[in-house]
Amino acid sequence: MASIEMRDIVKTYGDHPVLHGVDLSIQDGEFIVLVGPSGCGKSTLLRMIAGLESISSGTMSIDGREVNDLKPKDRDIAMVFQSYALYPHMTVADNMSYSLRLRRTPKEKIAAAVAAASAKLGLDPFLGRRPKALSGGQRQRVAMGRAIVRQPKAFLFDEPLSNLDARLREQMRAEIKRMHAEFGATSVYVTHDQIEAMTLASRIVAMNAGSVQQIGAPLELYDRPANLFVAGFIGSPGMNMLEGTMASDNGTSLVRLTNGTTISLGQAVDLPEGTSVTLGIRPEHVTIRPVTGGVAASVELIEPTGLGIILHLTVHGLPFKIFTSDRALLAPGTDLTVGFPTERLHLFGPDGQRIALVPLEGSVVSSLTAS
Amino acid sequence: MSILLTIAHRLAILAYVVFALFPLYWLLKVSVTPNDLLYSEGVRMWPSHATLEHYRYVLENSAFPIFFRNSLIVAGSTALVVTLISSLSGYALSRFTFRGKYAVVALMLITQMFPLVMLVAPIFKMLSPLGLTNSLMGLIIVYTAFNVPFATFLMQSFFDGIPRDLEDSAMIDGASRFTAFRQIILPLTLPGIAATLGFVFTAAWSELLFALMLISGNDSATFPVGLLTFVSKFSVDFGQMMAAGVMALVPACLFFLLIQRYLVQGLTAGAVKG
Amino acid sequence: MTLSTTGSRPRPLKPFARRLADAAEPWLYTAPVLVLIIAVMLVPLILGLSYAFRDIQLLNPFSGGFVGLDHFRELSQDTAFYRALRNTLWWTGASVFLQFFFGLILALLLDKPFAGRGLAQALVFLPWAVPTFLAGLNWAWMFNPVIGPLPHWMVSLGIMSAPNNILADPHLAMWGPIIANVWWGIPFFAITLLAALQAIPRDLYEAAAIDGANPLQRFTSITLPFLAPTIAITVLLRTVWIANFADLIIVMTNGGPADRTQIVASYIFTQAFKRLDFGYASAIALVLLVLLLAYSMVIVVIRQRLIEKD
Numbered sequence: 001m002a003s004i005e006m007r008d009i010v011k012t013y014g015d016h017p018v019l020h021g022v023d024l025s026i027q028d029g030e031f032i033v034l035v036g037p038s039g040c041g042k043s044t045l046l047r048m049i050a051g052l053e054s055i056s057s058g059t060m061s062i063d064g065r066e067v068n069d070l071k072p073k074d075r076d077i078a079m080v081f082q083s084y085a086l087y088p089h090m091t092v093a094d095n096m097s098y099s100l101r102l103r104r105t106p107k108e109k110i111a112a113a114v115a116a117a118s119a120k121l122g123l124d125p126f127l128g129r130r131p132k133a134l135s136g137g138q139r140q141r142v143a144m145g146r147a148i149v150r151q152p153k154a155f156l157f158d159e160p161l162s163n164l165d166a167r168l169r170e171q172m173r174a175e176i177k178r179m180h181a182e183f184g185a186t187s188v189y190v191t192h193d194q195i196e197a198m199t200l201a202s203r204i205v206a207m208n209a210g211s212v213q214q215i216g217a218p219l220e221l222y223d224r225p226a227n228l229f230v231a232g233f234i235g236s237p238g239m240n241m242l243e244g245t246m247a248s249d250n251g252t253s254l255v256r257l258t259n260g261t262t263i264s265l266g267q268a269v270d271l272p273e274g275t276s277v278t279l280g281i282r283p284e285h286v287t288i289r290p291v292t293g294g295v296a297a298s299v300e301l302i303e304p305t306g307l308g309i310i311l312h313l314t315v316h317g318l319p320f321k322i323f324t325s326d327r328a329l330l331a332p333g334t335d336l337t338v339g340f341p342t343e344r345l346h347l348f349g350p351d352g353q354r355i356a357l358v359p360l361e362g363s364v365v366s367s368l369t370a371s
Numbered sequence: 372m373s374i375l376l377t378i379a380h381r382l383a384i385l386a387y388v389v390f391a392l393f394p395l396y397w398l399l400k401v402s403v404t405p406n407d408l409l410y411s412e413g414v415r416m417w418p419s420h421a422t423l424e425h426y427r428y429v430l431e432n433s434a435f436p437i438f439f440r441n442s443l444i445v446a447g448s449t450a451l452v453v454t455l456i457s458s459l460s461g462y463a464l465s466r467f468t469f470r471g472k473y474a475v476v477a478l479m480l481i482t483q484m485f486p487l488v489m490l491v492a493p494i495f496k497m498l499s500p501l502g503l504t505n506s507l508m509g510l511i512i513v514y515t516a517f518n519v520p521f522a523t524f525l526m527q528s529f530f531d532g533i534p535r536d537l538e539d540s541a542m543i544d545g546a547s548r549f550t551a552f553r554q555i556i557l558p559l560t561l562p563g564i565a566a567t568l569g570f571v572f573t574a575a576w577s578e579l580l581f582a583l584m585l586i587s588g589n590d591s592a593t594f595p596v597g598l599l600t601f602v603s604k605f606s607v608d609f610g611q612m613m614a615a616g617v618m619a620l621v622p623a624c625l626f627f628l629l630i631q632r633y634l635v636q637g638l639t640a641g642a643v644k645g
Numbered sequence: 646m647t648l649s650t651t652g653s654r655p656r657p658l659k660p661f662a663r664r665l666a667d668a669a670e671p672w673l674y675t676a677p678v679l680v681l682i683i684a685v686m687l688v689p690l691i692l693g694l695s696y697a698f699r700d701i702q703l704l705n706p707f708s709g710g711f712v713g714l715d716h717f718r719e720l721s722q723d724t725a726f727y728r729a730l731r732n733t734l735w736w737t738g739a740s741v742f743l744q745f746f747f748g749l750i751l752a753l754l755l756d757k758p759f760a761g762r763g764l765a766q767a768l769v770f771l772p773w774a775v776p777t778f779l780a781g782l783n784w785a786w787m788f789n790p791v792i793g794p795l796p797h798w799m800v801s802l803g804i805m806s807a808p809n810n811i812l813a814d815p816h817l818a819m820w821g822p823i824i825a826n827v828w829w830g831i832p833f834f835a836i837t838l839l840a841a842l843q844a845i846p847r848d849l850y851e852a853a854a855i856d857g858a859n860p861l862q863r864f865t866s867i868t869l870p871f872l873a874p875t876i877a878i879t880v881l882l883r884t885v886w887i888a889n890f891a892d893l894i895i896v897m898t899n900g901g902p903a904d905r906t907q908i909v910a911s912y913i914f915t916q917a918f919k920r921l922d923f924g925y926a927s928a929i930a931l932v933l934l935v936l937l938l939a940y941s942m943v944i945v946v947i948r949q950r951l952i953e954k955d
Binding site: 380381383384387388390391392394395397398401409410414456457459460462463464467469471472475478479482483484485486487488489490491492493494496497512513515516517519520523548573576577579580583584594595598599602609612613616619620623624626627628631 | 668670671672674675677678679681682683684685686687688689690692693696701750751754755757759765766767768769770771772773774775776777778779780782783784786787791792793794797798828831832882885886888889891892895896910913914917918923926927930931933934937938941
């Protein structure tokens, strides 16, 4: 197993830059997930680790050895493709043993490695079949099996589950996690699905438009997103974003929203009054209480997910999403008051970067206050 | 209404089949008609008795067996060489982006535009000091060059239909690009290879102008040249000419029937991509 | 020189050999093909162009001198050439139109699934495999009243008054090679168009049918627009190809009777092969090449205009 070191990796196609200087250190045994919207450069970065894309500038090392000019075949890594890329003219067993045969591994060793992998993945009944005769899930397993027979330095996954249906995807996700726990192999996993990223990663690398936005443990990205992009990308349903400007009242900072209402931050923040900021709060962190008197919010749309309900509502003219498990709210038109626990608020400056708020003792709930 | 349409559809297909096959059928019919019946039973669909006499005569008393052998050598070698080298170039056009790629494509397109007759004189002048006129080798070289551009485009369209992930995967598994090409990509292109082989074989089997220009003696004449000289020499013996014609027809048609469905597939693959 | 790199991005240069190998890789794959094309097609083409300005007669050892534009001057006086030019237009236009028309119908017929489609397809495409010289001979025989049925049938149908060979009739002779060419060339159009037809997504037809389009509307609003690029490029390529295609004429009529079927391509061949006057033949070929290039440019420009309009 191996560590992977990237220093200022740049990729350009002609004059068109797709990666602007990526720095990333992957420890031995880590499970790194590269996540971001399509076109953010995550697959390109993965293919550069594999050696399938040339590196325009910067250095890439595996286990301390620079591999910039090493061909894919000399890097000793395995990769699982989105399309699985199984060789259609070979049986499952031949697919799994191809890399070992290329390395002229002795026959007995190949047989043992294939047998071990196929037992682990439940592929024994299919070893003699061609990929065409397998279901999607079985093909996915063969692709995994082909990677693990080699015991490579690192595993690369390029959206390996996106061609599976929801149930199978969930099952394979757990299986990948289990295998990683067992083998502890260094893994780099590309996905656009933030649930996969959250559940699998030891560290997530969030990328957008060719740059790394944030690197950290999954819950760190969830709890303390470094900027608006990460805040919006991680979490489902997505974070509510309210634009406004800084104001203060008796030494406590407020955010004055575009509709004129204010939200108290419960503390003094060192930003000049009038600075444009964005205030974020996750739908699951907004508190709600039904009221009888005509107040702030009314529910416009309800999306029950089974686990809970997503409410779409308007507060003083601002659209909001709230996630709750309170089924009593299932009727549209219900009037509510909403509250924002200050320890759950995220504040982002005019450049979109996170501005740290000091955690307050106890829970203070702000509400929208008409000024 | 829909039954009428179906009947009209089948009748139209039938009309095409008849139109396509009738001349070939007629060739066969005259070739087995004894000379004494040829004129008396001119438009009959089948002679009152058939004979293989013309075939026997042509095989025993003419140079056709030599022509046949020559054509087989020329068309077979051309097909093999063209398929081999145009699978390499087709692969390059399908998989690499490189400086000069457009120049290569343009060069190949240009060769499809100009009258090949224009090359007759210069090629003759170039080949004769090399001793390649009046030789099968010379014909093979010329035919190979003529067929390579189209074969390259044909092979490219087949390669385009094969996902790149496969050779990426093979290269990660430890193969060099050329090994991946040989062990993974080529086996998957077998239909394309068959189509290219068949196409080039048929084209080389049929070529007339350059064979006429470059070959003078009987020893290295190909079937088209032989048949044409035979026709101008013995233009009255229709039975024998047509027997020779049927023999020229058989290998090309066999090849074509084997590969024709891959040809549509290959062009479809190209169309989907483009 | 110092060994330290400037700036914050130390970037090891790729070893020279490796960069060279990477750059050479596509050329290694294309090299055999390129060498052949250049040696056997491009060089002779250039030589051929130069012949147009030289006196090249195969059997005359004193020939080879530079004659400037003499060939072209001679050509401008050559009535046989002008007739060949007119015949080329007629031959090419009629052949391409008929091949395309019947090829399209055949492709549409074959696009519908029916029992025995594979066999029918193989049989109707068969003429394409017939060597062109044989197709020519075969049709010449078909038109021959001694052994062919066609003249007799035409008499029975009242098209002709006596069973004569149309290839010997100056007014009708051109129809012989054209019919042979149509017979031989329909499969090419049908195969290409069928491939394009099968690439049209089926759900488009379903959507159009749900929207209430009748079969004719579906054809004009879906099939034709989808086929248009294929049709444009195929017709262009075939036009050029058929204009250059002399085999059938040489085999069937050899340009006769009275030069009525002589097209430019067969005229070039006659000059080169019969008169062994390579210089003059090359001059004619050059004129044909220029005309065909001009034609292709016009088509490409028109196509570009049409695309820009969309």
